[in-house]
Amino acid sequence: MPTRGRRISGALLIALAGAALTVTPLPAASAQDRANVSTRTIGLSGESRNIDLLTLSSSPDDADSRPALLVVAGIDATHVTGTRVARHLAERLVSEHADLLNDYTVYIVPLVNPDAASRAAQRPIGSYDLRLTPKPVDHDRDRRMNEDGPNDLNGDGVITQMRIRNPAPGSGLVASHVEHEDDARLMRPADRSKGEVPVFAIMTEGLDDDNDGSVAEDPEGGIDLSRHFPYLWDEFDAVTGDYPLEDPGARALADWMLTRPNLVAVLAYSPHDTLSSIPADGKYDDTRRVPLGIESDDKRAYEQVSEAFVEATGLEKAEGRSNEGSFHGWSYAHLGLYSFSTPLWSVPDSDSDDTEAPAPATDNAGEAEDAETPAGPTMAEIQEMIRIYESGSAEEQEELMKEFNAMPAETQARIMAIASGQPDPQADAAAPEAPASSPRKRSSDINASWIAYADERGEGFVDWETFDHPQFGEVEVGGFVPGFRLNAPPDQIEAIADAQTKFIASLLGMFPAIEVGEPTVKSLGSGVYEVAMRISNTGALPSRPAISEKTRRWPPILIRPQIDDDLVLVGDPIERIDRLEPGQQVDLVWTVRSSQPTLDITITIPESGERSVSIDLSEGN
Amino acid sequence: MHRLITAALISSAAICSTPSLTLAQAHTESKVDIAFNRYYSFEQLVDFMYAFEREYPDLVTTEVIGKSQEGRDMVLVTINNPETGADTDKPAMWIDGSIHANEIQASEVCLYTIWYLTKSYGSNEMLTEIMDRTAFYILPVVNPDSRVYWFEEPSTPNSSRANKRPIDSDRDGLYDEDPPNDLDGDGSITAMWMQEPGGRWRRNERDPRIFERVGPDEEGGWTYLGSEGTDLDGDGRINEDGPGGDDMNRNWPGGWQPNYVQRGAGEYALQNPETKSIADFILSRPNIAAAQSYHNTGGMILRGPGSPTRADMYPRADLAVYDELARTGEEMIPYYRYLIIYEDLYTVHGGFVNWTAETLGIVSFTNELWTTEKYFQRDVRRPNDEQQWLWRDKLAFGDLFTDYTEYDHPEYGTVLIGGPNKWSARSTPTFMLEEECHRNFAFTTYHASEMAELRFGETRVEKLDGDLWSVTFEIRNDRVIPTRTAQAANRGIGQPDVLMVAGAEVITSGTVGSWRDKQINRANPAGQDQSRLLNNRGIGGKDATMFRVVVGAPAGTELEVSYSAEKARDISTTITLED
Numbered sequence A: 001m002p003t004r005g006r007r008i009s010g011a012l013l014i015a016l017a018g019a020a021l022t023v024t025p026l027p028a029a030s031a032q033d034r035a036n037v038s039t040r041t042i043g044l045s046g047e048s049r050n051i052d053l054l055t056l057s058s059s060p061d062d063a064d065s066r067p068a069l070l071v072v073a074g075i076d077a078t079h080v081t082g083t084r085v086a087r088h089l090a091e092r093l094v095s096e097h098a099d100l101l102n103d104y105t106v107y108i109v110p111l112v113n114p115d116a117a118s119r120a121a122q123r124p125i126g127s128y129d130l131r132l133t134p135k136p137v138d139h140d141r142d143r144r145m146n147e148d149g150p151n152d153l154n155g156d157g158v159i160t161q162m163r164i165r166n167p168a169p170g171s172g173l174v175a176s177h178v179e180h181e182d183d184a185r186l187m188r189p190a191d192r193s194k195g196e197v198p199v200f201a202i203m204t205e206g207l208d209d210d211n212d213g214s215v216a217e218d219p220e221g222g223i224d225l226s227r228h229f230p231y232l233w234d235e236f237d238a239v240t241g242d243y244p245l246e247d248p249g250a251r252a253l254a255d256w257m258l259t260r261p262n263l264v265a266v267l268a269y270s271p272h273d274t275l276s277s278i279p280a281d282g283k284y285d286d287t288r289r290v291p292l293g294i295e296s297d298d299k300r301a302y303e304q305v306s307e308a309f310v311e312a313t314g315l316e317k318a319e320g321r322s323n324e325g326s327f328h329g330w331s332y333a334h335l336g337l338y339s340f341s342t343p344l345w346s347v348p349d350s351d352s353d354d355t356e357a358p359a360p361a362t363d364n365a366g367e368a369e370d371a372e373t374p375a376g377p378t379m380a381e382i383q384e385m386i387r388i389y390e391s392g393s394a395e396e397q398e399e400l401m402k403e404f405n406a407m408p409a410e411t412q413a414r415i416m417a418i419a420s421g422q423p424d425p426q427a428d429a430a431a432p433e434a435p436a437s438s439p440r441k442r443s444s445d446i447n448a449s450w451i452a453y454a455d456e457r458g459e460g461f462v463d464w465e466t467f468d469h470p471q472f473g474e475v476e477v478g479g480f481v482p483g484f485r486l487n488a489p490p491d492q493i494e495a496i497a498d499a500q501t502k503f504i505a506s507l508l509g510m511f512p513a514i515e516v517g518e519p520t521v522k523s524l525g526s527g528v529y530e531v532a533m534r535i536s537n538t539g540a541l542p543s544r545p546a547i548s549e550k551t552r553r554w555p556p557i558l559i560r561p562q563i564d565d566d567l568v569l570v571g572d573p574i575e576r577i578d579r580l581e582p583g584q585q586v587d588l589v590w591t592v593r594s595s596q597p598t599l600d601i602t603i604t605i606p607e608s609g610e611r612s613v614s615i616d617l618s619e620g621n
Numbered sequence B: 001m002h003r004l005i006t007a008a009l010i011s012s013a014a015i016c017s018t019p020s021l022t023l024a025q026a027h028t029e030s031k032v033d034i035a036f037n038r039y040y041s042f043e044q045l046v047d048f049m050y051a052f053e054r055e056y057p058d059l060v061t062t063e064v065i066g067k068s069q070e071g072r073d074m075v076l077v078t079i080n081n082p083e084t085g086a087d088t089d090k091p092a093m094w095i096d097g098s099i100h101a102n103e104i105q106a107s108e109v110c111l112y113t114i115w116y117l118t119k120s121y122g123s124n125e126m127l128t129e130i131m132d133r134t135a136f137y138i139l140p141v142v143n144p145d146s147r148v149y150w151f152e153e154p155s156t157p158n159s160s161r162a163n164k165r166p167i168d169s170d171r172d173g174l175y176d177e178d179p180p181n182d183l184d185g186d187g188s189i190t191a192m193w194m195q196e197p198g199g200r201w202r203r204n205e206r207d208p209r210i211f212e213r214v215g216p217d218e219e220g221g222w223t224y225l226g227s228e229g230t231d232l233d234g235d236g237r238i239n240e241d242g243p244g245g246d247d248m249n250r251n252w253p254g255g256w257q258p259n260y261v262q263r264g265a266g267e268y269a270l271q272n273p274e275t276k277s278i279a280d281f282i283l284s285r286p287n288i289a290a291a292q293s294y295h296n297t298g299g300m301i302l303r304g305p306g307s308p309t310r311a312d313m314y315p316r317a318d319l320a321v322y323d324e325l326a327r328t329g330e331e332m333i334p335y336y337r338y339l340i341i342y343e344d345l346y347t348v349h350g351g352f353v354n355w356t357a358e359t360l361g362i363v364s365f366t367n368e369l370w371t372t373e374k375y376f377q378r379d380v381r382r383p384n385d386e387q388q389w390l391w392r393d394k395l396a397f398g399d400l401f402t403d404y405t406e407y408d409h410p411e412y413g414t415v416l417i418g419g420p421n422k423w424s425a426r427s428t429p430t431f432m433l434e435e436e437c438h439r440n441f442a443f444t445t446y447h448a449s450e451m452a453e454l455r456f457g458e459t460r461v462e463k464l465d466g467d468l469w470s471v472t473f474e475i476r477n478d479r480v481i482p483t484r485t486a487q488a489a490n491r492g493i494g495q496p497d498v499l500m501v502a503g504a505e506v507i508t509s510g511t512v513g514s515w516r517d518k519q520i521n522r523a524n525p526a527g528q529d530q531s532r533l534l535n536n537r538g539i540g541g542k543d544a545t546m547f548r549v550v551v552g553a554p555a556g557t558e559l560e561v562s563y564s565a566e567k568a569r570d571i572s573t574t575i576t577l578e579d
Ligand SMILES: [Zn+2]
Pocket: B100, B103, B295, B296, B297
């Protein structure tokens, strides 16, 4: 059983994680490495917090004209792991893979929903749904706003769930679940097709504050950014926004991307998976044009990347949500970019051996510290920090946050480890307001794995305890701690960041590489020349995903001889190449009339800008 | 003779500002003098809007709701009489024009609407009554940049439809670098023709202005080269990357689809400053119950859906509303036909009225102004060339045509340039413009007048036992449009209506189907506050809903009953508990 203290400290964890990401210096990186990182703000959130963009490149001036990978995290602020790993990634890449940053640019947007992240400290844990921006929404459409949020009935500091055995007729509650046969702590839907009679009504821990027969159906919060992008956007849902990209932060991210033709691929750290398992291919929406997953012609590329991912991370399975309205779905199906997503972490196999089992969250003060940094705070100091944070005023908390942000990454990780436990207000699949999900296992099987893992860690699940509910009589309160099933333990962040660094290095290594061959010239007499040039892709991935041939969002590779088009006898004065398979070569041939000694040809590659080659026409004689 | 005197009186009235003189002619003069036999530039339209605000300060307010792509003000006019309530407390009609900027008369119809309504307030009984219980939000120019362009730059009847957000139409990395060019300097983009062997066109013998296609075995001698222009970017193609833009009538978040499904859609719904400003305004006004977005051309009263996949968003109850309004409209505007966008025209994803009707539950039409039948005042849907020439020569005296002239074209050599100019199609001829404005204004005002207006109908109080009373009452809507469309009710759009009862303890509340019903058939769920009854279905068009409350209070108690709907004015009454 988790102690009350450990569960509550999850609030500190999220608060610190969210705040840490809004600062830009990378404490662990050397000054020289830091020069390869520039930070700017691409826009403001609804509450005017910065949406930060880190640009990793050996040459900040050229960063926007090199093939680029964009890493985005914190679309769902519940997914603290994504935001933390994204930040670590910046450090790792500049310090361990500076060479890659000579050829490629890595952009990182670590937190798209800072407004929700700023509410991570709101108590009790789970009382604010960290998926949601703070825009006011009347979720239950009763002309009253936020009048029925969850309530921490048992006073343990965490919003979990409530189950009611055989709800009384007239209570307005309907039984839908039964106890799981393997573990009575778990609930599963009754199988009516087998004549099973449902026993339990299950809902979020709370009161029916507005006496409308529903519990916790109108909490704070407005737009779920993970369902807020224009791709397959649901226009009739209360939390998807009045229109896609209504949220200024999400819109700023989208608008910035639209100006970046050097983007090759997008990697989202979010509770969606396209990497452990690749999306279904060849399935379309009702226009028969917009893919629900990926185009069949992109399957091979996605498999290649998935292999590299699994090899680097060992993450063979991951739970995923529906991708309707998702950022990564939009980046793929509307923009035409390679687009991937991973939750970064999944339920560890309960039968895993000791070496794979996560290390317990303990004080890791024994680890060698960077010689330049002073020794970190003592255990007692950290506990004092937590205590001050938990009970302190807003000013004290802010002060503490500043202090925390100035600390070396190792120390931050240590504090996080001590704080331990992570909330997620929504991730329980059994909760009435849980998001649509497409888990590859039945959710009760997955929850069996989760509860085994919770037992192993001694946290993350609150055992059901009876409670005398003022409206429903005897109920039981318990269930998974919010966020537990979404976030890796703090002590694993470093290891995940390592794996991601490896994956990103191999992904960049697979990037398409457009080679422009030396032009050749042959004189046909009377000032007429045949000029030829070869363009090829020596990378491991096609120059653009197949979907790009639909979206036609980015300009093609353009090859233009710098000569009046009247003087081109054969060939197109502008050659366009939309897509090159790996290893594919395209030979371009023009017959031109010229009295000049040389002919210039400009080649514009959207990902890497314009270059020009000059041909000495006399060589053809 | 009589007419001459009238004209003299009117003009002297305008000069001397003595409107009383006009009364003798049963003519209501406006304090903003506007002729409706001509078109106005964007700047002139804006000046008029501010003039209305100046001259009718009690009725008109203007508001800049945003800026266009090129930074022009989006000026919205609100017409409302604040003495009968704030605009936001009344059902409101949204009216706009010129989202397709080449469809120019749409703006004049909006202007006419402001002009006619303001001058009629206080002098015309019916319009005064309508204006006292409704509000109008009128945006005459949705697409200012392209209206300016259409008027000031060389255009065709069809060009400058989109907005001016630069788009690389030919995918060469350059934006808008090869537009059409007005080579003959007539202010329009006309056509280019070249004489060459094998040409598939010939000139009509009687009227050489007419080019006609030749049969498969005939020699024509002329080739059509497309619209007037040169190859400015040296790519061998002409006019392939003109100014702008997105088709902003594909840029709304109702069933929006990306460019590869819906051409002109933009990168995402409401990407454009124009559409986003409008959407933010409309979303801030849930009282908007009706919408009209004027376009041209073809003489149509259009309703959604734009796509067959959204046919289920027009439930039967809503169709009855659309049908009643539009059938009346067909009678009011000769040669206009009531049609369905996807069935009778083509599929549209992300259209404006699709968003307002399907996503927001607003009863919405698009009128396609002007139809060629009106040239001839009889059923000539597709006039042949000769009929058109009759029109252009005998009625328009050649003003719609630029004579062909030779031009030394840099790519083609000698070509002929000329043909019908930008005024030659789509826009209502100026001498018929006022009628077009009036009939459409009248239809839209009728549409507005049919927004829900609630009142209490019959009330019955029955003593059940001691201090226990059953009170049954009707709430009636005498207008065609319900307080909530069935689409809004089905999809959970907006807020439900709410009935509130005060002054006594409410034991139970709900609705009944008829006076004879003994039981409440849709009861407020037990445990809920019974003095507050949400009514998601709203009050239907030309219909009533009967409510029943059972209350506990001594005889003589006054029950305060009020009803509130987003798209109607709130009402309240007092019911005394007595036998
Ligand atoms: Zn139009």
